[in-house]
Amino acid sequence: MPTIEIAGKDIDVNEEGFLTKYDQWDEAIAKVLAEQIGVEMTDEHWKIVNFLRSDFKSAGETATSRRVQVVGGFPIKEQFVLFPKKPAKKMAYIAGLPKPKGCV
Amino acid sequence: MTMTMTKPSIVPNFGSDDAPTRKMAIICSKGNLDMAYPGLILANAALGEGVELHLFFTFWGFDMITKSRMEHLQFSPAGNTALHMPGGDAHIPQALAPAMTGMATKMLKKQIADLGVPEVPDFLDQIVAAGGHLWACRMSADMNKLELADLRDDVEGIISASDFIEMTDGAQLLFI
Numbered sequence: 001m002p003t004i005e006i007a008g009k010d011i012d013v014n015e016e017g018f019l020t021k022y023d024q025w026d027e028a029i030a031k032v033l034a035e036q037i038g039v040e041m042t043d044e045h046w047k048i049v050n051f052l053r054s055d056f057k058s059a060g061e062t063a064t065s066r067r068v069q070v071v072g073g074f075p076i077k078e079q080f081v082l083f084p085k086k087p088a089k090k091m092a093y094i095a096g097l098p099k100p101k102g103c104v
Numbered sequence: 105m106t107m108t109m110t111k112p113s114i115v116p117n118f119g120s121d122d123a124p125t126r127k128m129a130i131i132c133s134k135g136n137l138d139m140a141y142p143g144l145i146l147a148n149a150a151l152g153e154g155v156e157l158h159l160f161f162t163f164w165g166f167d168m169i170t171k172s173r174m175e176h177l178q179f180s181p182a183g184n185t186a187l188h189m190p191g192g193d194a195h196i197p198q199a200l201a202p203a204m205t206g207m208a209t210k211m212l213k214k215q216i217a218d219l220g221v222p223e224v225p226d227f228l229d230q231i232v233a234a235g236g237h238l239w240a241c242r243m244s245a246d247m248n249k250l251e252l253a254d255l256r257d258d259v260e261g262i263i264s265a266s267d268f269i270e271m272t273d274g275a276q277l278l279f280i
Binding site: 086 | 116119145152154221222227230233
């Protein structure tokens, strides 16, 4: 697995660029990741990213869009506005988590 | 975009927000509970990948969008020899299968709910919220004597087969 430099730190990523170590993530890194995929972080973006981070810690896997709506309380529509086209993957990427595995 | 921070050297390719999208149309022709799901799961996945998505409901699939029926889809083991006793490989005897619809429906609903997958009407809500389009088949509406008012409010129209063909120009098609 490659190691790359993000915001001045050495970070482990997979071949697609998703972070592979939960604890290597911080907000400065998230900002770079977001900018890199054309997302400008607002308070609303941070709320979702922070939900994903804490949900991953307790659930052991990345929340799907469905779960972000049902458990996190962020409507699907809003997810598509904040992270256009591919919300689930973009949210996971910025949150430094693996792509969601669930089908729904 | 001006980059002021260090650029990660490996960035996932999420495509461009304004690039022309892939387009997909799924024809839902079945009204059994188990056969309602494949189309919905794929539709939802397609939308999550930024694909333009159209669902076309026809024949028995009409039950999925008919207000008075959409909450009552059923699953029957009759005619389905791939249905096994819970937790094993033993087949459910086909002679008994017709009597088991109620129980089988209840069990399937529970299994689906346990996975965090919504019921059909709720799932369609999610699909529409994600930008999916719902269409009803003209002939099925006529056969069932149903009008737009009888269908989910977010069904965009009752359209003919040729309307559908025209609308799905360039789309990938799936018949379920």
